[in-house]
Amino acid sequence: MISEINSCGLYGIDGFIVEVETDISKGFPGFEIVGLPDNAVKESKERVRTAIKNSGIDFPVKKITVNLAPADTKKEGSVYDFPIAVGILCCIGFIAQEKTEGAVFLGELSLDGRLKPVNGVLPMVMSAAQKGFKKCFLPSANATEAALVADIDVYAVDNIADIVSILNGRVIREKTFVDIDALFAVSDNDLADFKDVKGQETVKRALEIAAAGMHNVLMIGPPGSGKTMMAKRFPSILPPLSFKESIEITKIYSVSGLLKNKEALITKRPFRAPHHTISGSAMVGGGRIPRPGEVSLAGKGVLFLDELPEFQRNVLEELRQPLEDRTVSISRVNGSMTYPADFTMIASMNPCPCGYYGYSDKCTCSANQISKYMSRISGPLLDRIDIQVEASAVNYDELENAPSGKTSAQIRENVMRAHEIQLKRFKNDGIYFNSQLSAAQVEKYCHLGKAENELLKKAFETMNFSARSYHKILKIARTVADLDASENITVNHIAQALQLRNLDRLKLS
């Protein structure tokens, strides 16, 4: 007796259909799984056997062969427990084969027959829906996540006895429904707000401009000046996630097993702040079978690198490709994966190892230490950071008396208007924001008048800028102009941009 059950596997962040073929025949009793299973899949033999037995069904004492097709792709994880069990139940007549047609089965089994949640459900169910499957049976804990996919009915299953009842029509199971609007509605309230930040007007303005043009930012300042606090509030001034973006991020979190129980959909822009001891593979993705790294998890949101010079040099260098291409390709023996890495980088650093150089007499670092510290960040990486802004040391009086500034919602409004202008302008260019402008595109879109050119020329003569600042200043000025809804870049816009390239001008050695 042979049965055929459909399930799904994962390749990177995309799912593919796996056929689970089960054959039970006479012969020496045994249980074999073929089709490039990894250890977790091989071990599922014991879970399946025990789960079926503990559900009150006699496990057949026969020769059982399971094949996972396509047989040349590696299968991993515990997601095949459930389809294998269903396959065996089909073979021994507890479930009729035709009842399983047009359905996919996903889930891990516990020894008592209950279904446990698995990772990567969203992309797997999406691939099933694409292939035309109409039904999907999976653990209740995964049901809301899977229900986000349109065109496929999701049924939550509690245990093996449950699936037997459902498929034989003894129990009517309602399909799982998820209210997407409700999910989005709650997400907006719990974001930290910019009105809590007193002082630091320049940095706040810089972050507004950064959000408007999706520029990467480097903040330089002494300890305790509020760099982290401001970075955390950056997502609150970015436009809300669209459903499409949301699904894209949720896929990555689903694959990485980072979806928390009650949260079916990531509706907030991610804020990732990896510690500076992070390894290269954790940052960009990696492992024997490449997994998404922090750059992918920060997609559509913020990757915050606190204490930038303390990161390992090679880790910082690996950021160059994702910053440029907005995707990251990782090649390992077991395959080469491309993950999205569409994030805004916000980095912060102290001006010297002790943190106080230029801000107070407390600094105890030698001139040599300071220039060594600054040189830990390579030129090519700095090249990818448009805005460099200094945070001032905050004193108590200022904290007391400073008026609270604009709220995140007010800033967000401006930002969204600037985004619209850019999307309209770049609709034929394959880019979305000013930060992505290539050198040729800068020439095209950042046209300057005579007065503006003169101002910029004077600035380069007197203000100590390096040559690489030229295009950055133009890009920033373009964004400032967009915030003003101005068609042309004016003297005022350039004058503002000039104050956002501070690292070049720090007099450090």
Added chain:
Amino acid sequence: MDENTIYTAFLASLNDLNFEERLLDVFGSAKDVYNAPEKLFLDIEGVTAAKINKIKNAKKTFDIDGFEEKMKALNARFITRNDVDYPEKLLQIPDAPMGFYIIGDETVLKMPAVAIVGSRKVTSYGVECTEKITSVLSQKGICIVSGMAQGTDSYAHKAAINAGGKTVAVFGTGIDMCYPSMNLNLKRSIIYNGCVISEYPLGTRPEKWNFPFRNRIISGLADVVAVIEADRRSGSMITANHALDQDKTIMALPGNINSALSNGTNLLIRDGAIPITAPIDVLEQMQIYLRQDGDDVREEQNNKIPLENDEKLVYDCMDSEPKSTDELVYMTKLSITDVIRLLSMLELKGYITKASGQKYMRCL
């Protein structure tokens, strides 16, 4: 290159000035020192075995035959005390070197000169003043002498070159070295706009005990020594001490009494150094009177582009103590957008300058 020069270079490579002078007294010429048998040294009073070893080692390491070729490759000269190019000023200081290596134009050593010295760590105030003073002096044809260290020294050399003036760097290493190595480009432009000199043999690596001693050459080549910023215990204070021994005029830039980098200079002023209140003070000490040319640095402010209304509003809130943008926003009641813009305009018009820590101050 004559024979005596080469042998003097050998003698100077002993790196022990008193001993070198003594040997010269006894033997009459550097060549005779080189060729003297070991026995003869023993007869000189106070000569120990260690010193004789030193001579033996120097003979081994100093390549008499290859010296000229090596110098040619570097485009360098060795100037001895007998040389006409040896500057008079230097001859007159105590412990004048036997000779020194030079790459570049030796005539600048005889120009009227000011030594600008200061700490390697700098504040924005120090940098601002260094650049200001140096460029005024350079424009008046005064040569700037310094030590090409990080910080003040480098800023002084750069400002002199940018102002089209001449500058001399005195190394504490061999002249073929570049310390700190990041100043390689600066070294090239100094050679192009003046010269680099050193009393240490080719290939001498940076050793911390060499630097304080070379400072006497920095002050020796100058008529006025200007100390920009210095900690109480620092190389710049050593230079000031040398200048005192050499009867040079010492000037110091007054600073905030709470600033660690100004307590040395303030101390100098307390002890009688002349405070620098404007670049012209240094010129006056150099007895170059500007009025001859009809312009005055003190009146230069008047030539600036006039300010617009709101620019003036921001400028009026500022002084020479750095102010942060936040403070300016609260004082002027303008939006941050306007303040940032106006700061750029003020900077470009030359009224204010940026200090570290997102702060701005008025120009001198």
